[in-house]
Amino acid sequence: MPANLIKRDAIAALAARAAGLGQPEGNPRLKQVVNRLLGDLMLAIDELDISMNEFWTGVAYLTQAGKQNEFGLIVPGVVLEHFLDLRLDEAERRAGLSGSTVRTIEGPLYIAGAPLSNGEARLDDGTDDGEVLFMEGQVRAVSGEPIAGAVVDVWHANTMGNYSHFDPSQAAFNLRRRIETDKEGRYKFRSIMPSGYACPPGSQTEKLLQAMGRHGNRPAHVHFFVTAPGYRKLTTQINIDGDKYLHDDFAFGTRDELIPRVERVSDAAEIHKAGLNKPFSRIRFDFTVTKEATGAPASIVAREHAEAA
Ligand code: MBD
Ligand code: FE
Numbered sequence: 001m002p003a004n005l006i007k008r009d010a011i012a013a014l015a016a017r018a019a020g021l022g023q024p025e026g027n028p029r030l031k032q033v034v035n036r037l038l039g040d041l042m043l044a045i046d047e048l049d050i051s052m053n054e055f056w057t058g059v060a061y062l063t064q065a066g067k068q069n070e071f072g073l074i075v076p077g078v079v080l081e082h083f084l085d086l087r088l089d090e091a092e093r094r095a096g097l098s099g100s101t102v103r104t105i106e107g108p109l110y111i112a113g114a115p116l117s118n119g120e121a122r123l124d125d126g127t128d129d130g131e132v133l134f135m136e137g138q139v140r141a142v143s144g145e146p147i148a149g150a151v152v153d154v155w156h157a158n159t160m161g162n163y164s165h166f167d168p169s170q171a172a173f174n175l176r177r178r179i180e181t182d183k184e185g186r187y188k189f190r191s192i193m194p195s196g197y198a199c200p201p202g203s204q205t206e207k208l209l210q211a212m213g214r215h216g217n218r219p220a221h222v223h224f225f226v227t228a229p230g231y232r233k234l235t236t237q238i239n240i241d242g243d244k245y246l247h248d249d250f251a252f253g254t255r256d257e258l259i260p261r262v263e264r265v266s267d268a269a270e271i272h273k274a275g276l277n278k279p280f281s282r283i284r285f286d287f288t289v290t291k292e293a294t295g296a297p298a299s300i301v302a303r304e305h306a307e308a309a
Contacts, residue, residue: 003049011046015039065204072108073205076251077216081105088297095296097232099142101288104253106235106301107223109163109197110155111308114176121177123154123191125170130159130195132280136188139181139226139287146185147289150228153178154189156221161195165306172308193281196220196245209250216250219243224287231289232299238285260285 019035020026044050065074075081085103092098115121124130139150155176157163164170175194179187199206199216209216220240227233239246239259247254265271266279274280292299 001049001051003047006042006046008043011042012039015042061204061208068204070204073199073203074208076105076107076253077199077205077209079252081107082252088299091297092290095293097290097293097296099288100232100290101226101234101236101286102255102257103235104237104255104258105251106225106303107237107251107253109166110223110225110305111165111173111176112305113308114153114155114173114178116151116178116180118180119182119186120188121179121190123156123175123177123189124158125174127171127174128158128192130192132274132276132278133191133193133283134188134274134280135191135222135283135285136186137284137286138185139187139228139289140185141231142288142290146181147228147231148181148183148185150181150185150187150226150231150287150289151178152181152187152287153225153227155223156191156194157197159192159195161197161220163197165308193240194220194222196243199250214250215248217245218249218251219245219254221253226287226289228289230292232292232296234287234289234299235301236287238283 015035015038016022018038019031021031021035045055065071082105085105089103092100139147139152141147155163158167158170158175160167162170164172164174164176175191177189179189181187197218199209203216206216220243221237222240223237225233225235237253237258239249239254241259241262246259260283263282263284264279265274265282271277271279
């Protein structure tokens with residue numbers, strides 16, 4: 001079929017009617033958004049001459065993605081989750097907020113309610129023979145003041161790149177903890193070095209990426225929510241330097257400020273001192289959070305999370 005078969009004002013009128021714009025009832029914001037998205041979609045169909053076969057292939061794709069609970073994975077894969085971060089960064093900048101550790105995407109694999117401990121924790125349950133990783137740092141305000149009683153909610157993958165809960169072979173909350181900072185604002189943990197995540201083979205997400213000539217890999221990373229009363233919630237990650245996908249993350253989460261130095265420790269005395277018998281790694285990373293401010297865009301995001309059983 002040729003493109004541009006329908007007049008633009010006819011498309012606009014259809015979108016407006018379908019979105020209930022002429023109706024007094026309903027949610028005005030929802031109508032506004034549906035009107036815009038429908039209108040843009042019909043324009044795209046007409047301009048690109050999207051065929052019926054293409055259209056219904058798309059519907060089937062999304063139906064299957066929904067059945068497999070993959071929207072949380074497709075969203076970062078098509079850059080939208082990163083795009084939302086860029087918008088929040090800019091909105092904060094315009095609200096005069098600055099000095100925080102940079103944010104990056106939450107991703108779809110957070111589980112609320114991880115065990116809470118004071119000052120330090122061990123994240124791994126000892127069943128994964130990965131390289132030991134010690135990580136520590138301080139949570140501070142922009143003024144430099146340490147924040148005692150901040151909560152560092154940390155989660156990461158195992159050496160297979162898999163996350164507990166979503167990977168039923170791991171114990172509940174393996175590699176997930178909440179650590180409350182001590183009186184000097186410090187947190188520390190022992191864990192294992194994660195491997196990068198790969199989209200499940202055969203998943204709808206992977207099919208889409210493949211069809212676009214892309215891969216579905218993330219570099220190894222560790223996720224954090226950092227919260228403290230009176231401060232804005234920070235959602236971020238660190239990436240493990242040297243990873244093959246460090247600057248080629250399918251989810252667009254890597255940011256230069258979030259690649260701390262990884263200290264590889266192989267000195268026998270140091271190994272012994274750490275109570276280990278093989279080389280390990282150490283990362284120091286401090287978090288800076290900004291004070292909550294009236295008029296600033298929300299830093300706490302309403303988002304559905306998988307529930308621990
Ligand atoms: C992950 O571990 C992740 O952090 C993101 C953003 C997407 C998929 C898997
Ligand atoms: Fe992740």
